[in-house]
Amino acid sequence: xxxxxxxxxxxxxxxxxxxxxxxxxxxxxxxxxxxxxxxxxxxxxxxxxxxxxxxxxxxxxxxxxxxxxxxxxxxxxxxxxxxxxxxxxxxxxxxxxxxxxxxxxxxxxxxxxxxxxxxxxxxxxxxxxxxxxxxxxxxxxxxxxxxxxxxxxxxxxxxxxxxxxxxxxxxxxxxxxxx
Numbered sequence: 001x002x003x004x005x006x007x008x009x010x011x012x013x014x015x016x017x018x019x020x021x022x023x024x025x026x027x028x029x030x031x032x033x034x035x036x037x038x039x040x041x042x043x044x045x046x047x048x049x050x051x052x053x054x055x056x057x058x059x060x061x062x063x064x065x066x067x068x069x070x071x072x073x074x075x076x077x078x079x080x081x082x083x084x085x086x087x088x089x090x091x092x093x094x095x096x097x098x099x100x101x102x103x104x105x106x107x108x109x110x111x112x113x114x115x116x117x118x119x120x121x122x123x124x125x126x127x128x129x130x131x132x133x134x135x136x137x138x139x140x141x142x143x144x145x146x147x148x149x150x151x152x153x154x155x156x157x158x159x160x161x162x163x164x165x166x167x168x169x170x171x172x173x174x175x176x177x178x179x
Contacts, residue, residue, distance in 0.1 A: 004017045007087070012089050013089060013090040016088040017086070019082065020086075020144070020145040024081055025078065027073075029074075031069065036066075039063070039065075042062045043059055080097075083097065091109055092108045092109060093109070095143065105141065111135040112134070112156075112160045113135060117131050129146060129150070130143065130144050130146065131143045131146045131153060
């Protein structure tokens with residue numbers, strides 16, 4: 001049983017499980033490439049110019065700085081990306097984040113009053129955007145970097161509409177009118 005399945009109720013159905021869009025990994029990848037190039041250049045320069053224990057100490061210092069930068073800018077970002085989950089079931093929307101400290105938000109479908117999305121030109125080119133969910137009891141919740149945000153918006157809207165129709169709380173009646 002995978003991660004999303006073990007947070008579901010016994011007869012709850014998983015509809016969608018997504019991680020944030022890969023664009024949030026762009027700058028960590030750039031950092032990895034630049035830091036590797038700089039560490040390689042510095043290591044080569046040190047190997048040619050320094051000798052003995054000075055060379056060893058400087059190479060260890062370059063390696064230490066390189067590893068700190070990778071841990072801080074790259075590994076942390078990948079772990080954050082991998083540990084962020086956006087889940088839609090037939091009953092609720094779940095968001096789970098965190099590696100050491102976990103944050104979880106559950107919104108029952110019956111509480112959702114509005115679903116919106118927003119994406120600019122760059123987001124549209126990458127197929128991502130921000131999903132905005134308004135529930136009846138709190139401020140709107142915004143989830144950035146949702147892949148295929150228009151499809152997720154449509155799916156969530158239809159899921160909320162089905163919950164309303166089946167619960168008798170509103171929606172379209174059998175004659176084509178709104179209750």
